[in-house]
């Protein structure tokens with residue numbers, strides 16, 4: 001596994017502090033992040049692939065400073081957004097997955113093979129030539145995940161990736177995460193997704209207020225809101 005390290009990270013948007021002294025090193029396979037709306041979870045997640053850089057402190061991924069090595073970090077850290085429409089860019093499903101491989105250096109046949117593998121793995125084969133905009137919200141979320149995973153990043157960060165998935169696809173999503181070789185960081189309000197994760201961080205008002213195995217961490221979170 002790689003190592004994600006937050007070192008004295010502070011961030012504010014205007015006058016509003018959003019992250020207040022985050023010091024944490026993540027080496028586990030699956031790490032969950034929970035907390036109330038506006039507590040800073042997405043900001044923290046976006047810092048792992050350099051979409052956001054900290055006002056103070058550093059974020060190091062595999063020893064690389066995300067503020068200095070943006071291109072290398074983006075290659076290593078795949079990011080799945082909450083709203084799949086933010087990352088689906090091509091007209092059809094197969095084209096969208098193939099688009100992710102445009103800088104892979106693979107020839108056309110190898111790219112086609114990889115696209116087929118991913119379509120199979122995500123049960124999207126029957127939709128290969130369908131226009132992306134006609135997919136259901138859940139199918140779009142799966143497509144967004146597939147289009148990131150096909151690039152084989154070292155780390156996968158996902159910000160509320162299961163909001164549109166039905167129970168069957170949410171289960172499949174959880175199983176997919178469990179089977180990945182990649183380190184995975186997932187921000188979610190769907191607490192059951194984290195049941196067998198290795199570590200869960202609870203964020204409250206920009207601070208880590210619990211950092212534990214899922215059961216005690218989620219108990220802490222429920223206590224906060226209860």
Ligand SMILES: Nc1ncnc2c1ncn2[C@@H]1O[C@H](COP(=O)(O)OP(=O)(O)OP(=O)(O)O)[C@@H](O)[C@H]1O
Pocket residue numbers: 013018035036037038039040041042043044
């Ligand atoms: N680009 C931005 N510009 C200004 N304010 C922002 C920006 N991004 C986030 N914020 C603010 O920072 C705070 C933390 O936002 P963040 O998205 O990190 O929270 P969150 O814990 O992921 O919330 P949610 O569970 O609602 O998605 C919020 O008050 C939000 O409005």
